[in-house]
Amino acid sequence: MALSYSIRDLVFSYSDKPALTINSLDIPVSEIVALVGPNGAGKTTLLHLLAFLLTPQQGTISFLGEPVRNEYVIDYRRKVGLLPQNPYLFRSSVLDNVTVGLKLRGISRQVAREIAREALVKVGMEGFESRRADSLSGGEAQRVALARTLALNPDVLLFDEPGNHLDLENVKRTEQAILDLNRTEKKTVIFTTHNLAFAHNLTDSVIHLSQGHVVPSAS
Amino acid sequence: MQFLIESFYKAILLVFHLDPEVYQIVWTSIYISFWSTILSASIGIPLGALLALKTFRGKSAVVLLLNTSMALPTVVIGLFCYALLSRMGPLGDFGFLFTPTGMIFGLFILAAPIATNLTVAAIQSLDKRLMLTCKLLGATPVQEFFLIVKEARFAVMAAVVIAFGRVISEVGIAMMLGGNIRGLTRTMTTAIALETSKGEFELGLALGFILMSVAFAINGVIFAIQRGRG
Numbered sequence: 001m002a003l004s005y006s007i008r009d010l011v012f013s014y015s016d017k018p019a020l021t022i023n024s025l026d027i028p029v030s031e032i033v034a035l036v037g038p039n040g041a042g043k044t045t046l047l048h049l050l051a052f053l054l055t056p057q058q059g060t061i062s063f064l065g066e067p068v069r070n071e072y073v074i075d076y077r078r079k080v081g082l083l084p085q086n087p088y089l090f091r092s093s094v095l096d097n098v099t100v101g102l103k104l105r106g107i108s109r110q111v112a113r114e115i116a117r118e119a120l121v122k123v124g125m126e127g128f129e130s131r132r133a134d135s136l137s138g139g140e141a142q143r144v145a146l147a148r149t150l151a152l153n154p155d156v157l158l159f160d161e162p163g164n165h166l167d168l169e170n171v172k173r174t175e176q177a178i179l180d181l182n183r184t185e186k187k188t189v190i191f192t193t194h195n196l197a198f199a200h201n202l203t204d205s206v207i208h209l210s211q212g213h214v215v216p217s218a219s
Numbered sequence: 220m221q222f223l224i225e226s227f228y229k230a231i232l233l234v235f236h237l238d239p240e241v242y243q244i245v246w247t248s249i250y251i252s253f254w255s256t257i258l259s260a261s262i263g264i265p266l267g268a269l270l271a272l273k274t275f276r277g278k279s280a281v282v283l284l285l286n287t288s289m290a291l292p293t294v295v296i297g298l299f300c301y302a303l304l305s306r307m308g309p310l311g312d313f314g315f316l317f318t319p320t321g322m323i324f325g326l327f328i329l330a331a332p333i334a335t336n337l338t339v340a341a342i343q344s345l346d347k348r349l350m351l352t353c354k355l356l357g358a359t360p361v362q363e364f365f366l367i368v369k370e371a372r373f374a375v376m377a378a379v380v381i382a383f384g385r386v387i388s389e390v391g392i393a394m395m396l397g398g399n400i401r402g403l404t405r406t407m408t409t410a411i412a413l414e415t416s417k418g419e420f421e422l423g424l425a426l427g428f429i430l431m432s433v434a435f436a437i438n439g440v441i442f443a444i445q446r447g448r449g
Binding site: 084 | 348351354362369
């Protein structure tokens with residue numbers, strides 16, 4: 001079974017205060033995985049480790065079958081797309097926001113714009129290309145940030161509390177986007193939530209975290 | 220009162236009759252201010268960004284030094300640069316004293332801390348999520364630097380304009396390092412000081428009008444930048 005991530009004997013601490021301890025965790029390719037647990041359980045820390053924004057003090061993470069090496073961290077980050085709870089949009093147009101990651105990868109302006117337009121269609125934001133990002137509502141900004149992540153075509157998609165701060169319509173839309181990404185594009189999707197119903201709507205693969213440890217599922 | 224009105228009238232004539240000496244002085248001021256601002260922005264913006272984004276030992280001392288250098292009297296900077304550029308000084312062999320290059324050097328020392336400190340403030344006031352977003356998008360450290368400076372562009376542009384305003388209105392450094400040589404290093408401020416001391420109010424007033432127009436234009440640019448942000 002091909003694995004997106006394989007974690008062994010991982011310890012991560014913030015200033016000597018242990019935040020996450022995981023003995024063994026495997027996440028297969030093309031699976032939807034929910035990380036659930038109360039506030040402070042270590043969900044976002046784990047998500048940031050999986051996005052290569054943090055480096056564990058101990059243990060190993062293997063990504064797509066290869067042990068992670070610090071010197072290639074930017075290459076790994078480019079294969080992962082993380083959508084934060086409250087994403088930041090640049091002070092520019094919607095289209096420029098979606099093209100920025102593509103331009104960082106050396107893709108020409110014209111091609112980047114075409115890819116960005118397609119990504120905006122996927123999230124239902126066509127027609128918003130020339131709008132200034134700071135004039136968008138919270139739900140619209142979330143969708144633009146999702147388009148920005150999708151445009152980069154990452155192997156793994158990470159969502160931090162995707163249902164939070166959204167109205168019912170946008171929660172449904174986000175659920176559908178996650179399912180579509182997994183079913184049609186075979187992406188590995190990992191998301192955090194403290195909403196078990198949201199988690200079970202999308203997947204049976206639920207990882208429970210409590211006080212920085214993976215705990216056996218109650219179900 | 221009659222004397223003031225006459226001086227005022229003659230000054231306006233000098234400005235609008237395109238007096239060659241007036242325009243030579245204005246050109247020298249703008250040339251020297253432009254290059255010293257460009258130099259200070261070239262050093263100050265990257266340095267300010269690094270100071271705002273990086274943590275290192277002695278950072279507080281560097282910030283304190285930069286803040287202090289913003290409050291230095293210009294004659295002290297002039298004196299320090301004079302010592303460096305004079306024939307006996309370590310840079311004396313270059314022959315920069317009493318040349319526009321020497322003035323640009325001194326005014327660069329004046330403007331660089333302004334550009335640096337205002338860039339630090341501009342970047343520190345940015346949304347903290349920006350740095351995370353740059354990493355999430357897979358930016359290299361250099362790409363991250365440019366994305367961050369681009370996001371702070373309005374405040375950084377204002378910093379550059381403020382630095383230009385400071386150097387074009389400066390007199391102590393221009394006088395000490397330029398020597399107020401007619402046709403070579405005479406600037407608007409040094410000419411105003413000289414002409415006034417000679418009792419030639421007309422030329423001083425004419426240059427004063429132009430200097431105030433430049434100050435007005437600078438404020439107009441800052442205002443336009445601030446509006447552009449909204």
